[in-house]
Amino acid sequence: xxxxxxxxxxxxxxxxxxxxxxxxxxxxxxxxxxxxxxxxxxxxxxxxxxxxxxxxxxxxxxxxxxxxxxxxxxxxxxxxxxxxxxxxxxxxxxxxxxxxxxxxxxxxxxxxxxxxxxxxxxxx
Ligand SMILES: [Zn+2]
Ligand SMILES: [Zn+2]
Numbered sequence: 001x002x003x004x005x006x007x008x009x010x011x012x013x014x015x016x017x018x019x020x021x022x023x024x025x026x027x028x029x030x031x032x033x034x035x036x037x038x039x040x041x042x043x044x045x046x047x048x049x050x051x052x053x054x055x056x057x058x059x060x061x062x063x064x065x066x067x068x069x070x071x072x073x074x075x076x077x078x079x080x081x082x083x084x085x086x087x088x089x090x091x092x093x094x095x096x097x098x099x100x101x102x103x104x105x106x107x108x109x110x111x112x113x114x115x116x117x118x119x120x121x122x123x124x
Contacts, residue, residue: 008045009083010096011068018067019045029057035067
């Protein structure tokens with residue numbers, strides 16, 4: 001198993017793609033370390049579904065932020081399933097992929113990325 005992986009996300013403010021990076025920490029939990037504008041050569045993004053192995057233990061590192069706008073959080077869209085950067089603490093969310101918007105519901109939990117924060121989806 002690799003000791004790092006990348007997700008693929010979009011910046012809410014400018015719509016550009018970036019790659020949240022997780023590193024396996026010394027305590028065996030996955031740490032969200034950096035938002036990178038480009039993938040390193042040879043790396044593939046795992047996509048919004050997660051990397052396919054157990055990442056139930058995870059946390060966000062203090063240095064993590066969106067590389068385009070500096071947002072320190074991201075949200076998993078309840079409609080299209082993709083990830084968009086997000087201001088930490090803000091209740092309202094707009095998906096940069098499909099335009100879905102609404103209040104954030106739920107929390108990030110579970111063994112994969114499927115249980116992440118979702119939008120209730122008032123747009124249609
Ligand atoms: Zn951003
Ligand atoms: Zn969406």
